[in-house]
Amino acid sequence: MAKIKVLVNGSHGKMGKETVNAILKETGLELVGQTDIGDNLGETIKETKAAVVVDFTHPSSAMKNAKTILSHKAHAIIGTTGLTNANLAEIKKLCSKHKVNCIVAPNFAIGAILMMKFAKEAAHYMPQVEIVELHHDQKADAPSGTAIKTAQLILADRGNLKTKDAKSRENLKGVRGGKIGEIHIHSVRLQGLVAHQEVILGGLGQTLKIRHDSISRESFMPGVILAIRKVFKTKGLVYGLDNLL
Numbered sequence: 001m002a003k004i005k006v007l008v009n010g011s012h013g014k015m016g017k018e019t020v021n022a023i024l025k026e027t028g029l030e031l032v033g034q035t036d037i038g039d040n041l042g043e044t045i046k047e048t049k050a051a052v053v054v055d056f057t058h059p060s061s062a063m064k065n066a067k068t069i070l071s072h073k074a075h076a077i078i079g080t081t082g083l084t085n086a087n088l089a090e091i092k093k094l095c096s097k098h099k100v101n102c103i104v105a106p107n108f109a110i111g112a113i114l115m116m117k118f119a120k121e122a123a124h125y126m127p128q129v130e131i132v133e134l135h136h137d138q139k140a141d142a143p144s145g146t147a148i149k150t151a152q153l154i155l156a157d158r159g160n161l162k163t164k165d166a167k168s169r170e171n172l173k174g175v176r177g178g179k180i181g182e183i184h185i186h187s188v189r190l191q192g193l194v195a196h197q198e199v200i201l202g203g204l205g206q207t208l209k210i211r212h213d214s215i216s217r218e219s220f221m222p223g224v225i226l227a228i229r230k231v232f233k234t235k236g237l238v239y240g241l242d243n244l245l
């Protein structure tokens with residue numbers, strides 16, 4: 001059977017390098033190209049006839065890269081964070097225009113998907129939720145795409161449970177973090193960290209913590225490989241690895 005031709009964009013970066021190594025170990029996948037800043041992504045897709053492009057670059061270029069990939073009729077796996085809801089709506093239209101598929105996943109680690117699922121479920125029963133996400137100090141954006149996705153998942157499925165925000169007044173600007181809906185998000189950036197998130201839920205006389213730790217970037221690779229293999233069978237845009245499991 002013919003191998004799937006894959007190109008990695010952002011191949012000099014931390015996630016890009018890990019993805020290149022993971023693809024090289026997989027039977028059935030062929031690494032046909034590697035591009036990074038300064039390379040012509042569109043031309044390389046044409047030259048290599050890549051069927052799938054995996055993008056791990058920078059939030060400021062995620063949308064531009066998605067457009068280039070889809071308009072060159074390759075399927076796209078976008079791990080880069082920073083895409084807005086308006087971007088996702090545009091990607092959906094581009095998929096249908098160019099008859100290709102795109103998987104956008106803020107987090108490819110299976111444990112992180114489970115953390116989000118369990119947090120969503122726990123938030124049905126416990127009224128207050130805060131998210132603490134912790135990443136290495138080179139991460140370009142804050143909050144993380146995972147924190148945003150977690151908050152969105154919880155807010156979309158809270159039933160009748162109403163959160164009463166804590167009464168604390170901020171005496172130091174920003175000390176209570178940012179907010180999506182009623183959910184506070186706190187971003188920690190430190191050397192030594194990879195990617196971690198804790199969802200803390202509060203109820204009468206009790207708290208519950210749900211925590212996930214990616215202790216190495218290998219944790220994302222089974223999810224990336226799954227997305228490469230599945231992108232041919234999905235339809236249009238898929239947002240979130242949870243939709244592939």
Ligand SMILES: NC(=O)c1ccc[n+]([C@@H]2O[C@H](COP(=O)([O-])OP(=O)(O)OC[C@H]3O[C@@H](n4cnc5c(N)ncnc54)[C@H](OP(=O)(O)O)[C@@H]3O)[C@@H](O)[C@H]2O)c1
Pocket residue numbers: 009010011012013014015016035036037038056057058059061078079080081082105106107108109139140195220
């Ligand atoms: N979905 C997930 O599971 C997951 C997991 C981890 C990270 N991420 C996200 O993935 C992205 C990359 O993370 P990282 O840690 O690998 O970052 P990184 O180490 O900075 O690597 C990014 C690479 O992309 C290059 N680049 C920047 N803009 C580009 C463009 N327009 N075209 C081609 N290459 C470009 C960078 O070059 P320069 O260094 O020269 O700018 C760098 O080599 C971030 O958005 C991060 O949040 C997602």
